[in-house]
Amino acid sequence: MIGILAARENSLYYFTKVAVFCREKAVLFAMQYFATLPASVSYITVNTAKKGYSKEKKWRMLMTDRQAKLPLTPRLSAGLLTPVMLRKLAAIAEKYEGIIKIAGNSIVILGLRPEHRAQALGELGFDTQSLAGKTVRSTAVCAGQPHCPRALQDSTRLGLDLDTRFYGTELPGKLRMGVSGCPNGCSEIFVKDIGLYGTAGGYTIIAGGNSGRKAQAGRVVAEKVPPAEVVPSIEKIIAYYQTYGQPGERLGQTIDRLGFEDFVACIGIN
């Protein structure tokens, strides 16, 4: 009887081992297969968190997954892209079998193979931007003057100035800015770390918003700021964040931790 039970235990043990082995092989095979398809099809993520794989296996699977969807993101100041740049982007995407995706304020070629990326970058001939990192990201700007009849201030000019001055500045966390020419706020100014909208009397400055995991709405910190004084005002907000922000903390979280009134008094914009 004991012999029969032991044999049953043994066969169950080996059956489970074989089943786990087959499942892992099947997942890896599927990932390798998807990696050979166009980017739109190969955009997959396998959740390894609860599957009990070894650290090494998780890492290998994640790397395979990432390599299958390598992005190339041209840096666009204020989201502006000339027809010449757009044609070039399309030609590169076509040549290397990528796909173009409009992602927020960016345009991205997805699905490039790792061995093609450096070559594609060289042929593209313009700067790329990182979608990661604790820095100031590209400024989002609405259509604005002269294209939108509602514009009360030149949001494009201001967006370009902010981008030139602050893009890439290192900070405790990432920082997104948005500029709108009027209170309609087409560049989602209340969910940017720093948002601005134009009024007849100047710019309204909003701080502390974000649309990430811990989403929060920004709050108005100054009104009727003359266009020429906006960049110096943003310098003060960024200096506050550099001084008081903790690693990984968004501006809004720093403001909440230290107090909104203290923040406004500290930057002294109005």
Ligand code: SF4
């Ligand atoms: S925010 Fe105002 S100015 Fe800008 S595109 Fe929207 S409506 Fe036009």
